[in-house]
Amino acid sequence: MTIFGAWSPLLFVLFLFCEESISLRNVILDIEPKVVQRGGYSTLSCSYDLGESQLYTVKWYRGQHEFYRYTPSEHPSTKTFPFRGVNVDIDLDLSNEHQVVLRNVDFQLSGKFSCEVTTETPILTVTADTNMTVVVLPEHPPSLTTDKSFYVVGDVLKVNCSSSPARPAVILSFLMNNLVVCEKCETRKYPVDDLFWSEISLQLPLFPSHFLEGRLVLRCVAAISDIYQTHTEMRLDNTKDPIPERVTFPHNSSVAFFSPKTFVSIIVLLALIFR
Ligand SMILES: *[C@@H]1O[C@H](CO)[C@@H](O)[C@H](O)[C@H]1NC(C)=O
Ligand SMILES: *[C@@H]1O[C@H](CO)[C@@H](O)[C@H](O)[C@H]1NC(C)=O
Ligand SMILES: *[C@@H]1O[C@H](CO)[C@@H](O)[C@H](O)[C@H]1NC(C)=O
Numbered sequence: 001m002t003i004f005g006a007w008s009p010l011l012f013v014l015f016l017f018c019e020e021s022i023s024l025r026n027v028i029l030d031i032e033p034k035v036v037q038r039g040g041y042s043t044l045s046c047s048y049d050l051g052e053s054q055l056y057t058v059k060w061y062r063g064q065h066e067f068y069r070y071t072p073s074e075h076p077s078t079k080t081f082p083f084r085g086v087n088v089d090i091d092l093d094l095s096n097e098h099q100v101v102l103r104n105v106d107f108q109l110s111g112k113f114s115c116e117v118t119t120e121t122p123i124l125t126v127t128a129d130t131n132m133t134v135v136v137l138p139e140h141p142p143s144l145t146t147d148k149s150f151y152v153v154g155d156v157l158k159v160n161c162s163s164s165p166a167r168p169a170v171i172l173s174f175l176m177n178n179l180v181v182c183e184k185c186e187t188r189k190y191p192v193d194d195l196f197w198s199e200i201s202l203q204l205p206l207f208p209s210h211f212l213e214g215r216l217v218l219r220c221v222a223a224i225s226d227i228y229q230t231h232t233e234m235r236l237d238n239t240k241d242p243i244p245e246r247v248t249f250p251h252n253s254s255v256a257f258f259s260p261k262t263f264v265s266i267i268v269l270l271a272l273i274f275r
Helices: 003-022 260-273
Strands: 025-032 035-037 042-049 054-062 065-070 078-080 099-102 111-120 124-135 143-146 156-166 171-176 179-181 188-192 195-205 215-224 228-237
Touching: 025 111, 025 124, 042 054, 042 111, 042 124, 143 228, 156 171, 156 215, 156 228, 171 195
Parallel strands: 035 124
Antiparallel strands: 025 042, 042 099, 054 065, 054 111, 065 078, 111 124, 143 156, 156 195, 171 179, 171 215, 188 195, 215 228
C-alpha cells in the first residue's frame, strides 16, 4: 500500500465535498398562494443554487404534464405547452427562469406541481414539487333557522344550519354553550353547478341543563379543512324562567346630559343665588 493509497479515502471525501459545493442543489418549489380561489392567480417560484454550473433548462409540470419550459440558450427562451386549464402568464417579468404565474385557475389544476432543474457541466437534474388547491369559499357565513322564535325547558329544539355554495363542501357542526352537540350529525351536501351547498339538522329535547343562567347559545360552525372557518351564533333564552336583562343606555343619553360646562354653570348659578 502506497502513501497515496492510504490517503485516498480522505481525498475521495474531499472530492465529494467540492463536487457538492459546485453543483446544483437546494431546489425548492414554493407556491403562493397554495390554496387559491377559482379564477384567481398563483405564483410558482422555483429557487435553486447552481453552484459553479450553468443552467441548461427549467421545466414545469402539472402532474406528469409539462406545461412550461425555460431554456436560456434557445430563442425564444420560453416555451409553453397547452394543457387544459393552465394559463401561463407569458409576460417575461412574470414567468421566467425562476417563476411561473398561472392566471384564471380552475378546479382541475388542483394537485401536484413540479419544477425540474437541469444544469450542464456537470449534467444534473433535480426536481422539487408542491401541491396547489383551487377552491371556492362560501360567500356568506352559515345561516341558522329554528322552528320557533323562543324555547322553554321541555320543548324540542329543531334547528337547521346551511352554508352557501363552496368547493370543497363546507362541513357544519353545532355547539351549544360551547359544547359540541350531536357528534353524529352528518353534513348533507347538495351539488349546485360545480359547487356544493351544505346543510345540517338538529332535533333536541331541552333540559334545564341546556340553559346556562337561563340562556342557551347555539353556534353553527362552518369549516373547510384548515383553510376556512367561520360561525353564526343565536341566543335562545329560557323565557319560562326569565332573568332580568341588564339594560344599557345609549352612550350619549344619560351620561353626557350634564356636560362639564353645564355643571360648572349650575354651580356658579347656585353660588350666585345663595350668596
Ligand atoms: C399532495 O397531494 C397528494 C394527493 O393529492 C397527497 O397524497 C400528498 O400527501 C400531498 N402532499 C403534500 C406535501 O401535502
Ligand atoms: C330543516 O330542513 C328540513 C329538510 O331540509 C325541513 O324539512 C325542515 O322543515 C327544516 N326545519 C327548520 C326548522 O327549518
Ligand atoms: C344619541 O345616540 C342615538 C343612538 O344611539 C343617536 O341616534 C343620536 O343621534 C345621538 N344623539 C346625539 C346628540 O349624539
